[in-house]
Amino acid sequence: MTAAAPNLVNAPEFTVSELSSALKRTVEDRFGHVRVRGEISGFRGPHSSGHCYFALKDESAKIEAVIWKFAHARMRFKPQEGLEVIATGKLTTYPNSSKYQIVIDSLEPAGVGALMALMEERKKKLAAEGLFDEARKQLLPWLPEVIGVVTSPTGAVIRDILHRLEDRFPRRVLVWPVKVQGDGSAEQVAAAIRGFNALPEGGRIPRPDLLIVARGGGSLEDLWSFNEEIVVRAAADSHIPLISAVGHETDITLIDFVADKRAPTPTAAAEMAVPVRSELFVEVQALARRTMVCWQRAQEARRTELRAAARALPAANELLAIPRQRLDHLAAGLPRGLKANTHAHFRRFAASSSRLTIGVLRGQVAHARQRLTASGERITLSARALLHRRRERFSGLEIRLKASKLANAKAQRNAIARDLERTHRLAERARRALLTTMQRLEARVAHRSQLLSALSYRGVLARGFALVRDAQGRAIHSAAAVGPNADVSIEFADGRVAATTNADQPTATPESQPKPQREAKPAAPKRVTKPVDQGSLF
Template sequence: MTAAETLINAPEFTVSELSSALKRTVEDAYGHVRVRGEISGFRGPHSSGHCYFALKDESAKIEAVIWKGVHGRMRFKPQEGLEVIATGKLTTYPGSSKYQIVIEAIEPAGIGALMALMEERKRKLGAEGLFDEARKQLLPWLPEVIGVVTSPTGAVIRDILHRLEDRFPRRVLVWPVRVQGEGSAEQIAAAIRGFNALPEQGRIPRPDVLIVARGGGSLEDLWSFNEEIVVRAAADSMIPLISAVGHETDITLIDFAADKRAPTPTAAAEMAVPVRSELFVEVSTLARRVVICWQRSQESRRNELRAAARALPAAGELLAIPRQRLDGAASALPRALKANTHAHFRRFAASSARLTVRVLRGQVAQARQRLTVSGERMMHSARSLLRIRRDRYAGIEIRLKASKLSNAKAQRQAIARDRERALRLAERARRALATAMQRQQARVVHSGQLLAALSYRSVLARGFALVRDEQGAALHAAAEVGPGAYLSIEFADGRVGATADADRAAALPAKPVASEPKPAAPRRAVKPVGQGSLF
């Protein structure tokens, strides 16, 4: 058997069957795989939410896809140029005859990649101004309430509480969160924003300072505090925030966005509150200094009062001159009262001498004369004013009559113009109506002539007849008439009922030989309308 016969005898596959077989082979041979490579061609999620890119190394490249739901749950998001280790399922895409990996998890390949990602994110957020010193807030000197964002089961919260108890006990509100693993960054950011969202005088008091704390660990363990959502939440916090993540050598991006960075959670508690015993000593020192200052001030004022008392004269010397003046005034008072009474008496006597009956009558006469003159002047003024008003009203009346006459004349002219215009419009309307009626009558006459010309009744008048069946449909050929069929024959002057003969061949007329055949008239499709049809 030749090679050609062997190829002919091979089973045939459709393209879809072959693609499906290859897909099953690849998925069965390579289930879940881990692939290390550099992300290439990543431009962010597609409009559908899925991510499409490629993983490459020095000599090969493989297409990769991350579905929308998986991408939303990922802790590390893919970025262009980042070296990662991807875990997923190898499969094929029949639409373009290529194989690809459907990624289910992704992680940076080593500490170097994490550091590169962290530096790139630091430059990006720093360019937005999230790390500027101008944004930093001062910590309150003695906060009433302290908010702590950390894990409730770790040693961090115990260290913070013990340190606060030793230095200065304060009320502590703990917002429990996960400090590493999937979803931890979202919980930390939500806790910071939740503390800021508390009302000032609400049932739950709003903290005066926040502490975001976690114990030490590797860079991967502390990576939640490098996420962009956590850094932005810390930068947007209106409550002063202390970052206490890891040990003194551990650096995270939240340290740059926080208002203060503490090397350890214990140091964060020390930054938040002062030492109570030191405050007691300082308050006692200040109280003692206040008492000493008060004593010195009182002694100084006492000495000043003594000096002022020595400089003042005796009480007798101060009252001697006023007493002498009082004695002189008391001795002069009787003489002054007598002289004042005598002066008032002389004034009253002079006034009573002037008030005689003759003087009073003269004053009354003068007042009556003045009243008479004033009345005459008032009457003259009223007459003059009345005459002026009467003349003015007469002028206004004349002007009003003239205006009334001119207005009536103008109105009559306007009415005359409107009447003429209405007559002209009526004449035009009459002529237009007559013209329209003539046009419509001409159209009706023309339509009647056209109807008479096209009607089949004019054909019937020339001696033709219209044959119909029992249903009233026009018959066009003898072949449509069956033996014994009932026919209705319409002439120009009426209709006649008839029955078809059984022998159709004998009823057909003989074909003329000598005369030339006339061309057959074209058939017209006739609908059963009211006026009928010849054909």
């Protein structure tokens, strides 16, 4: 006989979706958040949707992984093919393919070796873009007026820098406080570098002439913020010369390659930034002495040259002897020249006078008259033509002036109409604003009146209390302030009553006073006992 098959008729039935959902809940409840170490495999960059899909593997197993877009955007370390990482996330299933996967929330390299590999790869990438070229580096200013420091305000680094600057050459220092380690530190350092570069020249906050990015020593993980691409690119884009002073002599970060100068320590960065003032004083004094000695030597050489030139020059009498002789010779021949010139002018005058007769003069006068008559006719014609042109021009100007006057008058009327309409609108707005203001003020006055009524002591009087005043009208605050047979006035809500205190009757305390059976009617003024422990109404 064959064995009977197990009876599975009463086993519950599941749909595929129900079974997948049950498995999903079981996996997520059992493995809520896990840390997995493995090598990234199959990573080809973010998907078009912004999500990242890849796998984590080791020597004998592989698990699918996914990073959602919002988580990838805030990650310090981005996934890269072949990088060994430690992933933290939530284990879940993907029902469409019946497989489990890890949804990664954070990612970090596994060990120093991975960090060094990532650093070398990033260094090659940035070097290929030319960010480390020597041609990009700027010269440091010899004596900067303002020095900007990007570092932590609470560490020993800023104190070392300030003390070293004070010892060498005091300068004005602007500190941009940032985090130098941990999440968000790289963004803060990059923002500080760009912020210093964005300061305007001659602004309220002076723009630094030199930047120092400094941090004390630490492990590779502690200094990793200065290997981030955002910090390296910010330092490369800086128009202000920049000194990197991150870590100790043996610590190397990517900002050291892009900076204009690398200092082994923050103190060395301060030494690079400014010279030693005492040494400058000594050098200036030495240069001043050398300058004075050179000037004295030059003056002595010029004095020697002047003496030699004076000895070589001839005397003044020897220089003027020949010009004096020439002047005497010319002065002796001057009378003869004057006489000859006079005779020549006389002969020329006589020849001209012999050619001058009455007929010639009359002909010249007639010719001149003809020229004058022709010139007068031409002037008359020119004047008529000019007058005609001027009349035509004035006629055109008159027509244009009339048209311009009409257009100007029309424009003025339109402007007056627009101004009148605007005035009406403004008047209406002013009226509405005045009404609104009056309503607001009336409401405020009513509110103040209600507040005054609420705070007034007359409201207290209306509740059955009384105000006792002395003969001078001052309020009495205690029984000790009233003497025997003193004239007082008692103010009620509906009026005042005069009274005189009586010292013969015993003083009643609030506990021994009997409660009134009924409200008594107002009576005429009479002698009443002094109230005890009435209390202040103010």
